[in-house]
Amino acid sequence: MELLNDMVLFVEVVKAKGFRRAAEATGVPNSTLSRRIAALEKSIGLRLLHRTTRRIELTEAGLLYYERCRRIVDEARLAHEQLGExxxxxxxxxxASLPVDFAVIYLAPMIAEFARLHPGIDFDLDLTPRRVDLVSEPFDVAVRMGVPENSQLIARPLGALTPHLYASPAYLARAGEPSAPEALARHQCLGVLKPGVWRFHGEGRQLEVAxxxxxxxxxIGLAKRLATLDMGIVLMPEEIVADEVANGALRRILPGWRGTPVPVYALTETRLLPAKTQRFIEFLQQRLR
Known part of the structure; x- marks a missing residue:
């Protein structure tokens, strides 16, 4: 690599017809250029340039060497440009590793749109609920909901989903509609894992309800399905329940209150990403924000 760099500098010096102009063109100091060319001449055992106080001239060997260097440098630059493209x-x-329900319910239309935009990309999508190991497994990216757990990975925020309260009309007719978040303690609540404590923001205050x-x-998908079957109240982002609200299977309740926003992240092992992964992350950021 150092020899190629010296060949590039030699070509620039010859094109500029002097060290000072070559220094201005390359940003390499005049003294450094002179030293590097002298070292190049020493390494190949040939004098390449006649130096005078005003200009330089190629020796016979220098002319032959320049033509060979120019071809090598041009080919290297062309290969670099082609590789970059x-x-x-x-x-x-x-x-990609994706959350099962989130991918099926919400991301699927986005993935289809992204696939239409980039026909050169094929997809290997893992929707198992396990936490994949991006270091030891061949995944380009993992999309996760919630605060990232592994600080060694690169987490890029995609957006945040704000949850609201929903229930079926039949459940509300049977159990009554809560008039305040505190009333949820007397209702059946469907959440991922054990519901425990739900946190709310609204009406200028924050509160927690057991x-x-x-x-x-x-x-998430099963919790939503049970809610449509009149089994209780769910706290979910509106993006997840949009179809059920549209067809009347679920209805939003306590509209003045909302849950804590759930962040969505793209996790990668490195910051240096191939184009396919970078475009996918940028696309999701545009859609989820």
Whole structure:
């Protein structure tokens, strides 16, 4: 690599017809240029330049060496440009780990749109609930909801989803509609894992409500489905329940209150990403924000 750099400097000096102009063109100090060319001549055992106080001239050996260097440098620059274009073009297999319900319910239309925009990309999508190891497993990116747990990974924020309260009309007719968040303690509440404590913001204050449920779930989709089957109240982002609200299966309650926003992150092992991964993350950022 050092020899190639010296060849590049030699070509620039010859093109500029002097060290001072070459220094201005390359940003390399005049003294450094002179020293590097002298070292190049020593390494190949040939004098390449006749130096005078006003100009330089190529020796016979220098002319032959210049023509060879120019071809090598031009080919190297062309290869560099072609490689840069190839790396900038999104292509190849994008291996992504996604939250199961979030991907099926909400991300699927975005993935389809992204696929139409980038026909050169194929997709290997893992929707298992386990936490994949981005260091030891061949994933390009993992999308996760909630605060990232692994500080060694690079976390890029995609957006945040604000949860609200929803229930089916039949459940509300049977159990009554809560008039305040505190009333949720007397209702069946469906949450991921054991509901425990729900935190709310609204009407200029914040509060926590201890809620209970007959169900311990690890699936947003199942919690939503049980809510449509009149089994209780869910606290979910409106993006997740949009279809159910539109068809009347669920209705928003306590509209003046909202849950704590849930951050969505893209996790990668490194900051240096291929075009396919970078474009995918940028696309999700645009859509989720």
């Amino acid at each position: 190839m790396l900038a073009q999104p292509s190849g297999v994008l291996r 809620v209970d449920s007959r169900f311990a779930l690890n699936s």
